[in-house]
Amino acid sequence: MSSKSKTTSLDRRRFLTAAGATLAAPYLFIPRALAAQQVIVRTPGGAYDDIRREVIYDPFEKQTGIKVVPVAATTAKLLAMFKSGNVELDVIDTGDDPLVQLHKLGALLDIPYNEFKFTDPADLKPEFKRDYLVGNFIYASVLGYSMKAFAASSEPKSWQDFWDLEKFPGDRMLADIASGAANLEFALIADGVPMDKLYPLDIDRGFASMSRVRPAIKKFWDTGALSTQMLADGEVDLGSVWHTRIANIIQEGAPLAIQWNQHMMLVQAYSIFKDARNRDAAVKFVDFCVSPDVQAEFCKRWNAGPVNRKAFDKLPKEMLARVPGSPELADKGFVLDAEWWADNRQAVSQKWSTWILGG
Known part of the structure; x- marks a missing residue:
């Protein structure tokens, strides 16, 4: 050959x-x-x-x-x-x-x-x-949260807030690598990286940041249906979620809300x-x-x-x-770099396989 x-x-x-x-x-x-x-x-x-x-x-x-x-x-x-x-x-x-x-x-x-x-x-x-x-x-990956868990004006307003387990207590969720991509971008933003300086992602720094919030992560979701169900059922109080999914259940009356600051466009x-x-x-x-x-x-x-x-x-x-x-939302988000993920997904998946087991 x-x-x-x-x-x-x-x-x-x-x-x-x-x-x-x-x-x-x-x-x-x-x-x-x-x-x-x-x-x-x-x-x-x-x-x-x-x-x-x-x-x-x-x-x-x-x-x-x-x-x-x-x-x-x-x-x-x-x-x-x-x-x-x-x-x-x-x-x-x-x-x-x-x-x-x-x-x-x-x-x-x-x-x-x-x-x-x-x-x-x-x-x-x-x-x-x-x-x-x-x-x-x-569509977008956003920070969704329960209005029952967070009263008006006391809700998380950034991924830094999501990572602050003392000021914003509650069970959380983030995306599993099986969903398509882990939430390394949000982890890096929480660690101080500006939205316009994210790529190329610092994989090690991202996982180090994820480790800091991991004690409060009840589950890493692998489907959009699971993420919205966990929020709707009150299984978690806040987490990353696709906006189209959470918007639909909000329209149906679910007491949930979207924080658009630092959202990721896909x-x-x-x-x-x-x-x-x-x-x-x-x-x-x-x-x-x-x-x-x-x-x-x-x-x-x-x-x-x-x-x-x-x-x-x-x-x-x-x-x-x-x-x-x-x-109205243009300056509140960033675009996922699909080409970076295509080139680096295998490396991230290998790191994830070890990290998710506590390695």
């Missing part, structure tokens, strides 16, 4: 390890659309697709004649298709970390922004626009497979999805932040104070 082949093989194995998934069957069962044209889109499925069917998929088909076929697929299956040379998906709608990994393997098309008709690429927030991906929506994004069978339809779909009206309508339903700056003008004013990326 050539040196190049060995490197490619190793990179693919690392991708699977980073994704935390075992390689499943290399092919997906994808229903063939009845329309003359179609675009096959990888999505998370569930309630997400229910909303998108109403505000994106059906309007797109009505306007273009192109049928949208959503398919749920793991990152392992995405890699399996690329590895087998049988790419059955056109568009990938997922977090940016798997897209960084696929890009490094040469699987993704450079997005032809010059072909966009629905969207002016200049309106897209530059931090969520790259050659091989464009943001779908912005992005759900689109990429197009380089060997997409429906390449032109894929470009039209992505273009349509990031247009101002579509962005605004979806983000209103999903409690998320748009990547198209003009979409903020179309959101209700009261919503601007509770979606990441908005002008």
Whole structure:
């Protein structure tokens, strides 16, 4: 085997390890659309697709004649298709970390922004626009807390407060590495690192800071559902949580609140497979999805932040104070560096494996 082949093989194995998934069957069962044209889109499925069917998929088909076929697929299956040379998906709608990994393997098309008709690429927030991906929506990891545990004006206002076990007592939670990434950024902020100086992360310093708060951590959560359930049930009083999750249960009446100071912005994004069978339809779909009206309508339903700056003008004013990326919250957060995590996740995972056992 050539040196190049060995490197490619190793990179693919690392991708699977980073994704935390075992390689499943290399092919997906994808229903063939009845329309003359179609675009096959990888999505998370569930309630997400229910909303998108109403505000994106059906309007797109009505306007273009192109049928949208959503398919749920793991990152392992995405890699399996690329590895087998049988790419059955056109568009990938997922977090940016798997897209960084696929890009490094040469699987993704450079997005032809010059072909966009629905969207002016200049309106897209530059931090969520790259050659091989464009943001779908912005979400955030925030400090969530119980309003029963902390009265108004006495709530934690920073990650330094979260780390202060005497002034702010109570059971806590943070993200497990199995959630995608440990909360090293918050640990470093608590240790005095400014938000704009976080990357490259000082891994050892981050874990040393995590050790100081660990006695109060009741559990490291590995899913968004678990984190919100722990807060809702009163199992913990405060912790890191994805804002879309906690926002939903707050709307349902849960006595919880979000501290937006020092939040971390993440992005759900689109990429197009380089060997997409429906390449032109894929470009039209992505273009349509990031247009101002579509962005605004979806983000209103999903409690998320748009990547198209003009979409903020179309959101209700009261919503601007509770979606990441908005002008009101712009100076209160930072953007997770997915490329740093893609390059360093293995090193962090190895350190985590020892640290979590008390080593």
